[in-house]
Each structure stands twice: as structure tokens, then as C-alpha cells.
Amino acid sequence: MAERDLADQTWRLIQDEPRDGATQMALEEAAARTALEDDVRTVRVYSWEPSTLSLGYRQEADSVDWDVCEREGIDVTRRQTGGGGIYHDRYADISYTIVAPADEVPGDLMDCYALFCEPILTAFEEMGVDADFAAAEQSAIYKPSCYLRDINPAHDVVAPASAPEQARKISGNAQYRQRDVVIQHGSLSYDRAPDKHVGVFDEVLETDTFTDRVTSIREESGIDREEAVDTLAVALGDWCDATPGEWRDEELAAARELADRKYGSDAWVRDREILEVSEQ
Template identity: 50%
Template sequence: MTAPAGEWRLIREERRPGPMQMALDEVAAETASEGGPATVRTYRWDPTCLTLGYGQDPDTVDWEACERTGVDVTRRRTGGGGIVHDSHGDIAYSIAVPAEDVPGDLLDAYHLLCEPILEAFARLGIDADYVDEAVPELYHPACYLRELHPAHDVVAAGRKIAGNAQYRTREAVVQHGSLSYSVDAEAHLAAFDDPPVDPETFRGRVVGIDELADVDREEAVGAVEESLGSWVEAGIEAETGIEAETGAGTGDGQSDGIGSLDRDGSWTDAELDRARELAEERYRDDDWVRSPPGDRK
């Protein structure tokens, strides 16, 4: 499988608060569904942010500890457990693409959109792949401590190194995820309410890129960005037989060719305004963040 042909933009790593990052993922989906470019991007959490899975019980969070240590909290539209994304140790990515351009089967779409992530690890000299066999759960509320499943959990050296999740609207698919650059087990566990796992056990389940490759964070981010861009270009060429147009573009999805990639893509002012609106109405709203799904207005 390869990336679908079409108009794409690569938005390189930006530092923003978690609610805004989640809003931008949603905006990227809206843009793709409305005929604008599909988006691949990397991003950075600033400040550190705990993202809860869509259906996660808010009682699993130590809200006082998060407030005391300055950890932001928001809730994703994807399922799964909570993840603490710290500004140094976490490298985030997302892909937003029209739904008609990817397989309808969830697992097939997941594997397609994970291709550039596995390639990024290969670029870093890390042998990462889906886990060979199921590994039992340690603590359900934490994403990295849930059961590891061969269908979708990416591991390296026998430990989880990336968490990925996906959601669909009627017209678009968003896949986002986190690659562990450096593991801070104590900070991760501190965000949860009395987890039955100690830091040593956490480090036995989760590994960082910095433990497996002699690269700094900037190099690791660069590998992810280059992999995302090359994946798009290879997909365009494979589907059309024409080398992808590459370079700075207008960001409006318009091109003279069948497929193109703007490697220096950016958000429009309208997209940023829409994201700020969504961040306040949803991703910073207590009803969304602190209520179970059945209790939300």
C-alpha cells in the first residue's frame, strides 16, 4: 500500500497547547473533506499535556497533581487510554485525508497510514514493527500500559515505542500518534490517580528513541517529517506514474498536476481561527474533558 495521490501539504513541527493541537487535527480533516489539501504534520506539546481517550473515565486522572505540575489535560476524539505528552520526550504526528482515498476497513487504513511511521524508525536505525504476539495489560487507563496487540501496537526491542489511533468523520480520516523520544516514567504515572505500576515497570514496557539510537530530538523529528513527505511523494508517483510536484504552494490544494506535495505547508488564517474556536468550545471545555461520554451535553 502507498499514500493516495492528490494534493498534500507537510506542516513541520509547531509548538502549541494540547487543546489547540487536537483542534488542528479536526480542522485538517475539515479541510481535506472540503476539497483542500490532505495534511501530514508533526507537532509538539507545549506545555506538557495529558490526553484522555474518548471514552476514558475522568476519575482515573489525578487532577490535583496535573494542576500542581502544570500538566494540561484535554480529551482526544480517538479511543484508548491516557498519554502524557511532554514537550521533550514526545514527537507527535497526524495525517488527515479524504475518507474515499483510504481503505474502508479500519485495520487496513491503519496499516496504510502507519507506513511512514515504521519507515521513520528505519531511517533512525531502529528495528520497529508490530508486536509479534499479545502482551498482557498492566494498567488499562494508560495507553502505553494496555495490552499490546499484534494488529496495531508498534514495539522496538520488545517495548512499546509508538502509540497510534484513528477516527473517521463521514468525509475524512484522521490518524494521529506519538513516538516516544525519551521516557519520563515518573511524570507519566504521576498524572494518573494511584496507578498500580511503578516507574521501573513502566520503563520495562515503554522505550524511547534516545535509548536505541544516537540521535538528538531534532534529528528524530526530521526523520519523521522526511518519512511523511517521501511516503506522500512515492504514493503519488506509484498511482500516477508521474513524479510528484514538490515545493512551496498556496495551501489551497490547487495544482497543475495530478498530485503534489507542499513541503513547506502552513495553516490558513481561516483554519487557525476555526481551530481556536474548536479549542475553546470542545478541547478546553470541562464538559468535554472531565465528563464520561454518556454524561456530556
């Protein structure tokens, strides 16, 4: 479907309250069902409480320093998307989701990334951040960490874009398809929490390993977090002409059940196994 047709569909914008990592991931699946069964697509902005480490789908659980996560009160979940782990700090991270039927968006993955990242790049521009897709690949420093993996021009956003030799990662974005629905989620670095970002992994990493590779909205433009969140929400809503909305009771109930059975269970987080209802 061409970009100009997005606004012809029914979209809702959810500026979500902070939730735990398992519930945040489960809500994406609830939104996928709503898109298919009720013809309502979703864009949302959200944060994580408590701060959460989300593992990439195929990431090995032994790459995590579980003792640090327990001591620091950091939740751990596993995403449906690949890549390395992302430490989503309650304050330093701003996240978003886009959910739409697959037959309404480009079938080519790169074209779909380009379309779905349009509002993200618009938001950065409105925030005063000189950001764009990475101009060139950068090799991985530490693969278990998403922000220290190789930088891919297809879906990684860097700043300042006008100075490629100085550009550092400011946003990572990923997609997966489920039940004929495309789900894209991404993390925007509002601020940096280098001690936590490197500390959640079971390998000694210097904090400058992170700060040399990653920048933030606060560093690039100086705006406050609330303004950054609102700017992202407006950009997402304008992109698809979304109506302000909220989760339905049945979506929240379904997400709670799925969070318990899947995204919050050790079977999923450590071994990528999904418990059946009878196994809970």
C-alpha cells in the same frame, strides 16, 4: 485507494510549532474540513506545550490525578480516539497526524493502519531503530494508561522487533473518522519520562512498571530529538509526495474557537460533552 495513488493527490506537510493540547486536537478537525472542502490532505509532525495528558475518548476522568497535573503545569485534554491516557511530554514525545478523505484509503481498519503506519516504520528505520508492529499481544498492566494497556499487533509498534521477547512499546497509533475523513494520530516515544507518565494517574504506580514496558528512540538509537523530528517529517512527506505547507489563518481561527468550546472545556475533558456556541 491503492498506495501508489497517494502521491496523485494534493498533500501538505506541516512541521508544526508547539501548541497546547486543546488546540492540537482542534487542528485535526480543521484539517478534516480542509481535506473535504478544499481537496488538500495533511500530514504533520508536532509537539505539545505545555506537556499534556490526552485522555482516551471513553476514559473516566476520575482516573486522573488532577492535583498532580495542576501542580506540575500539565494540561489535560480528551482525544476523539479510544484507549488510555497518554502523557505527551514537551521533550520526550513526538506526535504526528495524517488526514485524508475516507474514500481514498482502505475501508478495512487494519489495512488502513498498515498503510498509514508505513511512513512511521520508515522513519524508525531511518533513525536506526529496529521497530515493527508488535509480533504478539501483551496483556494490560494498567488500562487507564495507553502505554500500559494491552499491546495490540494491529497498531502498536515495538522495539527491538528482531528480539520479540525483549521488545517494548515505542509508538501507539489510533484512528477515527469524521465527516467522511480518516484521521490517524500517533505518539512516538523519543525519550522516557516515567515519573510523569505514572504520576498523572490517580493510582500509585511504580516507575519500573512503565520502563519495563516502554522504550524510546533515544535509548534505541541515540540520535538527538531534532534529527528524529526531521526524519519523521521527511518520511511522512515522501510517503505521499507532500509539499511543505502551513496552517491557513481561517484554520487557526476555527481551531481556536473549537479548542475553547470543546477540547479545552471541562465539559468535554471530564464528561465528553460538547458545548454549543451559545453555552460558552
